[in-house]
Amino acid sequence: MMTDELQELRRRLVVGRKNDGRSVYDTQAKAELVALCLQPGASVSRLARECGVNANQVSRWLREHGHVRRPRVPVAPVAQVSSPPSAFMAVPVMQTTATPADGSAAMHLQARLPNGVAFDLRGVDARHAGHLIEALGRLRCSGSTKA
Structure with missing residues (x-):
């Protein structure tokens, strides 16, 4: 709307x-x-x-306007487990720059969920990343998104 x-x-x-x-x-x-x-x-x-x-x-x-894409950072795949799939999974975090004095920091996050959905968050404020990940975990996905 x-x-x-x-x-x-x-x-x-x-x-x-x-x-x-x-x-x-x-x-x-x-x-x-x-x-x-x-x-x-x-x-x-x-x-x-x-x-x-x-x-x-x-x-x-x-x-x-200066919002350029940065090169992708490869993320090691997470080992498959036999327990029921979770909306959350371990994501390795690599710090590439020092955090500014005000505590804000932009981060880049790439993930592939067990249902095949992949997302790439670039320039996300680290303080808001948890809220974004939580919201993504609540989204329903159709079977057509499975790899």
């Missing part, structure tokens, strides 16, 4: 068309959409769809 804020953003986003049919976007509206995409739990593809923009275009804007 689209909120009034997103409807207003969608209305302001496209300010014209080029001769070849491509859209011309408002700089301020693009920055607002990028900011919305950076909110915890935000879906770039959902926000792009609701604003009438291709998700790849929004991903490009994220990169242009």
Whole structure:
């Protein structure tokens, strides 16, 4: 369901068309959409769809605003156990930078759940990572997501 804020953003986003049919976007509206995409739990593809923009275009804007993808860090697979599957699993944590004095730290987390769902969280504030993982553990997954 689209909120009034997103409807207003969608209305302001496209300010014209080029001769070849491509859209011309408002700089301020693009920055607002990028900011919305950076909110915890935000879906770039959902926000792009609701604003009438291709998700790849929004991903490009994220990169242009300095939110670049960092190289993947390989994570060792967790050994399979015979006990019932849990929503949580052991994840090795590697600290690559010093934590700032204010206690905040961005982290990157990659995981593959027993049901085949994989996720990659980049630049997540370490203070909020536990809430994100807990929320992901409560999500239901269809059988079509199994590897």
